Amino acid sequence: MATRKQWLQRSRRNGLTLVESLVSVTITAIAGVALFSAIGASLGASYSTLNHNVGTGLADQMLEELAAVRFPTSSDTRPHSTANRKDFDDLDDYHNWSASPPTNKNGYPLGEEPVTILELYLITRPSLLVPDTSFLDRLTREVSVERIKHDSSSGWVETNEETNFRRITVTIKLAITTDAGSRSHMISEVSRIFSYVPLSP
Template sequence: MMPTQAKYKRPAYRIGAFTLVESVISMVIVGVMLVAALNTVGASRLNQYKTWTRAQGRLLAESLLAEIFTQPYSDPNGAPLFGVEVGEDADTRDAFDDVDDYHTWTSSPPTEKTGTEMASWGRWRRSVTVEWVDPANPTLVQGTESMAKRVTVKVHCGGMPVATLVAIKTDH
């Protein structure tokens, strides 16, 4: 009598279930998609922060530049000097009464003109440079009185530059 050949029987673990390899591949795919999604969210938040920082920096620069431009071109009292005049305190803007008094002014955190520190702005710095420039070409710095002063206000946050504004004040 001839021996009968054993009938093929499908393994039970294949019926209605994932194999171990399929499960691992699925987890890898989900993991990669999750990382990509988190990276996208992180990049979006970073862009929002940078936009906010630039906007705040510009506001800080504009407010100080506006204050400087309410001052006359040169000191109204006595012999004007480039920088603070005799008797004016260079540590606070309270006594500043002309544009070039602000030359080399810097403060962190930013302060009001009275010297009051702006609360919650500890990482921010404002600084000012004033230079005589050629009225016909304000990119050319002059070593002597030229009847035009270029005022540059820079704002840093955490040591990084975030805003720079430049304006020219002339002696009418």
């Protein structure tokens, strides 16, 4: 039969000391912080990727619109239209144009355009096709149009001369909040070079 002294010694060997408990709690806390940091970094990367994809899509959409616009030529005497995007008649009209939230050519915010059948009967947009307006309101789409020419030593350079090339840059920015004056950061920027190709006789 074990005496009281032997029982106490056995119990002391089987238990945890205060130091051991503190060490185990510290290790657990460090592992938890590392885990939450990894989760936070993963969520941040996913959010950045999503924003970049949305921004690139908006930039590509604008470039597709610009690809269908007439190239400005020196023989064209029509004045530049800067009042309304639906009245723009050549690429130079888009220089320094911007909109927030992004709109279509007729001025409707994206995702809020009227949906019609045969352009006559207005129908309600399905809820699955209604965008998150609180997110779109924070987006700004900007267009820059530069006259450029090819330089044999440094590639494409900007010029004030009349030229048959334009470099168009579409920049998408995302504001932190919808408040006026809120800081914004660029989430996507896409550039494309357009050239004038005369019609064959």
